Amino acid sequence: MSARAKSRINDFVIRLANVNGTGSASANTLLMKSIFRMGVPVTGKNFFPSNIQGLPTWYEIRVSGDGYLARSGDVDVMVAMNAQTYQKDLNRVTPGGVLIYDSTWPRDRQLARSDITILGVPFARMCNEHFSNARARILMKNMCYVGALAALLDIDMDVVRSLVEEMFASKTKLIPANMEAIELGANYAKEHFDCPLPLRVAPLDKTAGHIMIDGNTAAGLGCVYAGATVGAWYPITPSTTIMDGFKTYCERFRVDKDTGERDFFIIQAEDELASIGIVLGASWNGARAFTPTSGPGISLMSEFIGFGYFAELPAVIFDVQRVGPSTGMPTRTQQADMLAAAYASHGDTRHVVLFPSEPQECFELSVRAFDLADRLQTPVIVLLDLDIGMNDWMCPELDWDETYRPDRGKVLDADALEKTENFYRYLDVDGDAIPYRTYPGVHPKGAYFVRGSGHDKYGKYTEESKDYKEVVDRLNRKSQTAATLVPKPVIERSGQPTKTAIVSVGSCDYAIREAIDILAAKGIHMNYMRIKAFPFSPEVEAFLNEHERIYVAEQNRDAQLKHLLTIETDYPKERMESILHYSGLPMHCRSVLEVIAPEVAKGEAA
Amino acid sequence: MTYIAKPKIVHGGLSRNGLGLTVRDYEGGMSTLCAGCGHDSVTAAIVQAFFELDIPPHRVAKMSGIGCSSKTPAYFLSASHGFNSVHGRMPSVATGAAAANRELHLLGVSGDGDSLSIGLGQFCHAVRRNLDMCYIIENNGVYGLTKGQFSASADVGSKAKKGEINQQPPIDAVQLAMALGGTFVARSFSGDKAQLIPLIKAAIKHEGFALVDVLSPCVTFNDHEDSTKSYAYTRQFFHRAVHLDYVPPADEIKAAYDEGEAMPIQLHDGSRIVLRKVSEDYNVQNRGAAIDYIRAHQRKGEIVTGLLYIDEGEPDMHGLNRTNSTPLTELPYERLCPGADALTALQQRFR
């Protein structure tokens, strides 16, 4: 064991290097879940190629008793199962760390690092000896390394076993073989190495009341709870699992047991142009409808999004952001659609955009998005990213307020229409810039004609400049109403006098909180504001104005959030400095430290 | 000329339909299309069809894309709901509307540019889905609204007003819909009201996607000599393959048809259509033979019209999805939300 290895309990990162298509995902989840069940905060991030089989993939598990769930930027335990990337994986280990490799085949000459501990376990050989079926040999190798890690990291075997039993609850005959593989690995480790390692897991009680879930599933579940009945989509990574989630729970809760009739309609459209058209048509006709997509889909939907803005139709669009444009890095994360979402389409537009930061918020804001879309009669875009959408995050359990009822906004029903003298679709009756709408077919007085920019405030066709301006100016006022209705930012003050703050959005949250704590420990104090929605609520500008210097942290090259703040507030641009992380991998706190206090960042790396 | 001038005065003695409404109640705003535009005749036929079917106007949604043709929903059924969407994308909006509320009557009006160029994909997929709607293409071989460029339905050798000759083969909506599994496929001519009105009525009543491709000449950009979509050319070459009468549910089939000559087909709501074969060798329930027939006549420069194919047996979009027979929009929220206990229970697998 390297002398440099320090004892670190519940504070390290495990990286598992695999080949995709070899079934490692369930083993990696098992490992992470075991730590979670021991009460220790944990998070898992999957770095995978745009490919089905045969390319390198990594899974990174951060164990943090203190609850820091961003990437740390370090790799303390590397499990190098992929010969293709072996050299790279070896180099990636942080000094003082551990590398575990498959010693079935000799790799001596490549094992050239004295600053880390290298442990060889003959995974392939053991599995070949114990299992006869070729596919089982591959799959069991994964379980075998889980066993070795369990012994090395002091993971509770009873927890592992009960998870395996749950995993295979519907195929119980697979349990013994999987447990056998796990024990093979564990026994080998115990016989050959000093177990546990100084890096290890010790039980805590910090995960009670929490779950591990990905943001997409939570968002899809939110659509079910919001009462959405129509979902339209065109498959695209990383958004597909939103519809998978919606479908799973609709099939469970919304199919009549006797007749098989469904209380939902999922339409796999021919493309995203059609998906958004379907959503607008369904919303217009009175359903709650949504579409999940990613950046390329937003590009295609833009004309219709602008149409929805002008015709004032609700729509809920989930954009699970990925690196753009086109193919190449579609399985990498980014926050680079913020400007595209805020002003999607030609013409003067400004859309409501929500920025959840973790799965529980995906659930919550998914429901909220439908309420806002109905209340404001406009498309609402929920911006997730691949990191939130597809990775398993530890978050508080989802709970549901039984008194919740959808806010369908200002809709005149048959009774109201009966009593109304004249219904004018685009008239601002209440002074909040939100007109009244009707659902088709409800009452003869409710009929009106939906069209793009050519309508006046009564809903009549017009090409008069004055009438047009009246409508767009009201839409601008509606945007101000929107700013007062959207979720307010989360503001956290350092508790110390400071004129400096960090402003950020979405999945940057954990990296920033960690950075703020590290800086505070060095006497550098920062306030923090996480923006949850656009148009910005008045609190956003007020917070900026309290500070002399603002760091805007985000995951894109062009400082899109900073641009939005520049366009939409009067805070001086030159007092904002960017923290930009756009490698395609989730943000880690070091990228924040490097900008704010490079000397601290260096210290952290050592 | 087949332009139907619209009298603006309401006469006292107008007949009333089963709802007590007159044909005026099915009209719309003043047309702003060019005088003589074929589209105005289609508008008149739509007004008549809905009037005669006793459909309450507010139970109809008029869907369109962009083009002169797509503007026409403003000129009929002013008491109905209208949705003038974006260019080529009306089928998707109609799909969403149908998904939300399966009881609303959907009428789509589109152009050859709107459906066969920019919207070709959406058109095809609406056919495939067997979306329950009456879909009318007002086909003039050009983009009227952008001033006369060839559309994808222009025939080879057809000459544009400025002299250019089209060399690319046309996309025929009728053959396309048949190939894609369309369950009601018809073609007509804006100048043949007697044929068009019963066709539109049957198309509205058909449960599934009903295409009515209507040759509808553009007097301003495509009505000259050497155009194959002019009034004169269409009159000369159109060929009625099948004659159709529409018989409402309660009525008896009164007209006398010779044995073997007439073929009644029952529609979902109990109404019937009676087909009389004008051509002996035509069978409206044989997809392959119908396409061959249309092709053979197309080679001779002839345009086959009438109800060209019908299949009442296929389930529509909702049938395929097994959607609740109550419109989704009418389901109470309490039925849709699984509730707090279910949420707690389903999270077991995430713990």
Ligand SMILES: Cc1ncc(C[n+]2csc(CCOP(=O)(O)OP(=O)(O)O)c2C)c(N)n1
């Ligand atoms: C995205 C987009 N591209 C182009 C246009 C311009 N445009 C308007 S109508 C039209 C063609 C309409 O042709 P068709 O559907 O045949 O209708 P017609 O006017 O002939 O009845 C075009 C190209 C548009 N409105 N939107």
Ligand code: SF4
């Ligand atoms: S341009 Fe052609 S299609 Fe358009 S209104 Fe005039 S005649 Fe009709």
Ligand SMILES: [Mg+2]
């Ligand atoms: Mg045209």
